[in-house]
Amino acid sequence: MKQIAFLAVLAAVALALPLVIGENPYIIGILISMLMMAALSSAWNILGGYAGQYSFGHAAYFGAGAYTTLILLTLYNLNPLFCIAVGIVVASIIALVTGSIVFRLRGHYFGLASIAVAEVVRLSVLNFNFTGGAQGILLSDVALWDLDLNSKTPFYYGMLLVLVVTLSITAYLRRSKTGYYLQAIREDQDAAASLGINIYFYKNKALLLSAALTSVLGSLYGLYIRFIDTSAVLDLRLSIEIILTAIIGGVGTLWGPVIGALLLVPLAEILRSNLIGDVLIKAGLVSETSGVGLFLKGSLANAHVLLYGIITVLCILYLPKGILGLFRRKK
Amino acid sequence: MIQHLLHISHVSKHFGGNVAVSDVSFSVEEEQIFGLIGPNGAGKTTLFNCITGFFPATSGDVIFDTKKINAxxxxxxxxxxxxxxxxxxxxxxxxxxxxxxxxxxxxxxxxxxxxxxxxxxxxxxxxxxxxxxxxxxxxxxxxxxxxxxxxxxxxxxxxxxxxxxxxxxxxxxxxxxxxxxxxxxxxxxTIIFIEHDMKAVTSICDRIVVLNSGEKLAEGTPGEITTNPDVIAAYLGGGHHA
CATH class of the missing domain: 3.40.50.300 (P-loop containing nucleotide triphosphate hydrolases)
Incomplete structure (x- = not known):
């Protein structure tokens, strides 16, 4: 109950935020990225964190949503909401095919197979014609009700809505039969089976839920950016970023993925946008032409992925339960 | 009429060429406390795994509550x-x-x-x-x-x-x-009870089956089992060695 109240308060703050900061597209853009990564990581967390099945291929479901939506829109100009729904169906089919085969195996096979499936999807999309191949898909115009879809604000609320839905589902699951069953499977499969848990069914259920939510986010992303290609929505890098966000925040906790996203997305942005270098140079602390200045403006901007890596290693070494683990002492 | 809740009929379990359980049969009545004993490696836990579906039996039937549950x-x-x-x-x-x-x-x-x-x-x-x-x-x-x-x-x-x-x-x-x-x-x-500790078993069980090297060595009441020469031999190591 407390969690739900907390969720409601945060949602209210997030709802009001665009009104407070006004229409600054740069800031709204970063906020959208944060909400999206928080939601992606939370959706992944249902399967990876609660059921303990690490998917390294969630980009496949994200891409399934994005591609389905943009292909249907560019070809038939259908209602975007209908396109999102079809995206869910496509992602669910991929999830069911993967799960029904791979969940018969134990151990780390699911993790490996999830990479394989995601790569198959990526290479297929890259080589088919109707997907635009390497050129990707450009969406010129889209309309829904009388929303101004050229502005970023509708997508801010769209991402926020999916995040709230994902967190609500997670909060509900944790106190339900399914949630307990997923955690039991994570802790010990044999014990779970001996207590009447159909492991195969519940793993597939978690995968399906996780994939469906992820595909909605992919669809929203496609509608928001209006240009997609395989490197933007189907890349292994995206799958890994989703996992890292959850690990750094706290795997298998309600708020871990959100905390991970709140931290990592701005961090990546600061590094990517040269903010540190600019501030130091403007303050006159570092000369722009000095070695340090060149390093800050040049190399460091490309280092955000490396920094992600370093933070992850530090987290695994010192915070195995993520940042949230710091505040949670086991009884 | 006596109700058999569980009926194990000629159950064998092979792992490749290894015979872990060989042609074991017994029945457990309702509300019985039934002991399954035997030295280390006798196949007790393997038999449990066959009964509870973790390793399906290679041959034989497991019938629980009149229902065949092997598969x-x-x-x-x-x-x-x-x-x-x-x-x-x-x-x-x-x-x-x-x-x-x-x-x-x-x-x-x-x-x-x-x-x-x-x-x-x-x-x-x-x-x-x-x-x-x-x-x-x-x-x-x-x-x-x-x-x-x-x-x-x-x-x-x-x-x-x-x-x-x-x-x-x-x-x-x-x-x-x-x-x-x-x-x-x-x-x-109804309870089936695997145990090493003879004292615990004999004090609580109504009936006992003794396994040795995957085979059923003896079955009977605790009194019969503790005086059975084959069982004593198996436990003291005087019997057939593998």
Whole structure:
């Protein structure tokens, strides 16, 4: 109950935020990225964190949503909401095919197979014609009700809505039969089976839920950016970023993925946008032409992925339960 | 008429060329406490795994409550009312003691409140109520064994298969567990009991089967078993060596 109240308060703050900061597209853009990564990581967390099945291929479901939506829109100009729904169906089919085969195996096979499936999807999309191949898909115009879809604000609320839905589902699951069953499977499969848990069914259920939510986010992303290609929505890098966000925040906790996203997305942005270098140079602390200045403006901007890596290693070494683990002492 | 709740008929289990269980047959009556004993490697746990669906038997039939269950999955067998514990305890480490038992309770309800009430009742039965909010992984071995017991009780089984539930426990702890088991039987459950400790077995079991090298060596009442020369030979190592 407390969690739900907390969720409601945060949602209210997030709802009001665009009104407070006004229409600054740069800031709204970063906020959208944060909400999206928080939601992606939370959706992944249902399967990876609660059921303990690490998917390294969630980009496949994200891409399934994005591609389905943009292909249907560019070809038939259908209602975007209908396109999102079809995206869910496509992602669910991929999830069911993967799960029904791979969940018969134990151990780390699911993790490996999830990479394989995601790569198959990526290479297929890259080589088919109707997907635009390497050129990707450009969406010129889209309309829904009388929303101004050229502005970023509708997508801010769209991402926020999916995040709230994902967190609500997670909060509900944790106190339900399914949630307990997923955690039991994570802790010990044999014990779970001996207590009447159909492991195969519940793993597939978690995968399906996780994939469906992820595909909605992919669809929203496609509608928001209006240009997609395989490197933007189907890349292994995206799958890994989703996992890292959850690990750094706290795997298998309600708020871990959100905390991970709140931290990592701005961090990546600061590094990517040269903010540190600019501030130091403007303050006159570092000369722009000095070695340090060149390093800050040049190399460091490309280092955000490396920094992600370093933070992850530090987290695994010192915070195995993520940042949230710091505040949670086991009884 | 005598009710056979479980009927094991010519069950064998081979792992490649290894014969772990060979042509074992016996029947367990309702509300019996049935002992399954034998030296290390006799095939007791393998037989449990065949009965509960973890390793399907190579040949032979397992009939539970008039239903053939050889080809069923462990979770399906649990749903039919047969639950097992593990010799090597398997607590769901990051969950609390109460939550562990609730997982068992969810096999008979989908409502969290009912599962919790059931779980609390079972914690009371095994005397773990003071530990409800502790994490299961942090319990000492004696309490983990009790947790195993509470968890399977929450599935409301007709039959319990207890795999060395007293293993690694001291005399007081063993006596407590045996008392709990007697209490469970009184409520109408049937129990199969794997144990090394002859004293524990003979004091609680109505009937005993002795396995040796995968084969059934003897069957009878505790009195018959303890005086059986073959059994004595197997236990003292005077018999046939593999």
């Amino acid at each position: 069923l999955r462990p979770d399906e067998i649990c749903k039919l009312g047969m639950a097992r514990t593990w010799q090597r305890v398997k607590p769901l480490g990051s969950l609390t003691v109460l939550e562990n038992v609730m997982v068992g309770a969810f096999s008979v309800t989908t409502v969290a409140k009912e599962a919790e009430a059931n779980a609390k009742e079972q914690l009371q039965v095994v005397g773990l109520n003071d530990y409800a909010t502790k994490s299961a992984g942090s319990l000492p071995i004696g309490l983990k064994k009790k947790l195993e017991l509470a968890r399977v009780l929450a599935t409301r089984p007709k039959m319990l298969l207890l795999d060395e539930i007293c293993g690694g426990l001291n005399h007081t702890e063993t006596d407590t567990i045996l008392d709990i088991i007697r209490g469970i039987r009184k409520k109408g459950a």
